[in-house]
Amino acid sequence: MGERVRHYRRKNGNRTQAAVAGLCGITERYLQQIEAGQKVPSADVLARLAAELGVPLAALLTADGIKESSVPLTAAPAVARALMGYGRPRSSSPASPWELRERVEQAWRTWQSSKDRFTVAALVLPDLIGDVEHAVRVHRTGTDAQAHREVLRVAADLYGLLRSYCRRTGRLDLSLMVADRAIRAAEDADDPVRIATAQWNLGHVLLSHSEQGAVEEAKEVALRAVEQLQQAPVTVETKAVAGALELVAVVSDARRHHWWEARDRLEQRAAPLAEQVGEGNVQWTVFGRTNVAMHAMSIEMLAGEASEGLRVADRIDTHGLPSRERQFTFGLELARCHDLRREDATVLVHLLDLEDVAPEDLARSPLARNMILDLQKRVRPTFRRQVDELVQRLQLI
Incomplete structure (x- = not known):
């Protein structure tokens, strides 16, 4: 395990042990001991390391590492x-x-x-x-x-x-x-609102792109659109689309591990707009208080802060959302938080619930596919049959 941590630390940015340790909330000496094979990290520390190194948790646990689906x-x-x-x-x-x-x-x-x-x-x-x-x-x-x-x-x-x-x-x-x-x-x-919405769409494409710099460009596109939208008359629609664009910037920050910047933008820019417009679905963006709260949980999930993510999730009710996709995303990230804590039975319960909510989304989600296949490798015999049947239903193998 220590060799794999060292491998990905050097491969993904060649950062110093001090830098990675500080971002993961551990001492440099502790990370040195982990990489030397003298210490076995807890599940929480390991999850933080995986998140900071930008690799799936299973990549640090399996002999050959894995490629994300x-x-x-x-x-x-x-x-x-x-x-x-x-x-x-x-x-x-x-x-x-x-x-x-x-x-x-x-x-x-x-x-x-x-x-x-x-x-x-x-x-x-x-x-x-x-x-x-x-x-x-x-x-x-x-x-x-x-x-x-x-x-x-x-x-x-x-x-x-x-x-x-x-x-x-x-x-x-x-x-x-x-x-x-x-x-x-x-x-x-x-149409200023639709121009800004189209930029929001472009931002989401860039967030999904694997090319270097695309995630950062998504933020630039979103914030430029917010600036242009300020020239239009202030309405509920312009505020909602501006809020949705701010969330693109939040995700961009989180994907690049700028956790505090992401949290600050969510609190200072997106949340006040959500309070002003309430719950809604302007231009099909589903922007509102619930969506902002879901992004708060997403930040913690991406940061490997599973306990904090679950605490935030306890205050979220997605049943009133007009988008099944957003409900699915919330459930998937909730499952991921439990996955980081190795609570396999709870992970399975959430995955089976997601299969009922949006089976076609579950089969297409890279995060879900990785989670299910990882669960299949380590799950206790008590739940193995259910996981194997889920794998077969989704045709993951």
Whole structure:
């Protein structure tokens, strides 16, 4: 174990023992003893080391280390074809912007609330993409300025949904493409709220990207959008979107292990906006007090502070959220906090509950896949059958 700690300390930044030890709340001497094999760290210290070194806990516990599971590529081919312009031919008479508005909003409601949202989206999105893009093309040369602007707004909202779908199905390339299309549509519509929302979408794509500097760039994109949004009239919508953008910056700080900066931004910038707007779902961002509290727990989970994360979670009730995805994320991070504490029975209970809440999300989540496979390796015989059956149902092997 000590050799693996030393390996990842040198590999991931080649930092000194003093620096890593200080960030993990232990003495330099204690870390020296761990790396020399003279001390075996507690589960809590080991979790802090794993979080600070940027590796899964199992990488410090297994002989060969592990690679984190990636999102399986599950985007429907028909969705990709439609985005590339290879859908079926469109009639010369497009659907009205108001009809398209209702269809896009229904697709969003389904995406946020349905257990089988990936299956439904794969069926609905191809035709919707074709119809919206056809309407944009027709109205571009038309004389009805109001209809043209409305169809551009519809397109921006659809591309926001597609950003989430493509990211969750492992197609970051398509996710980045539709995030860019959302920005262009919102700018052409001259809609400040949708421009900022499109930047929020881009921020989430960058947070998921593995390229060096992408997570930091997500914060830059978000804060630039907040600054631009300040030029628009102050409304509940502008405050909510600004709050959602601040949360992108919070996640960026946490992902880069800037824990105190993340906590301070959450408390000083995002939380006051949440108090002003209350609970809501402006532009499908689900920004509000509950979402801010969930991010507070996320920071502690990412920092390896499982006990503090669980303390924060005790004050959160997600049942009123309009988004099943956010409910799933909360449950998954709750399971992860218990996982850091090696409370395997509780982890299993939460994972089985998540399978009922959002089975398609569970099968696609890298964090969930890693957690389940790690649990399978170490779980006591009492629970092994249930874990093995979960692995089989999710087709993880």
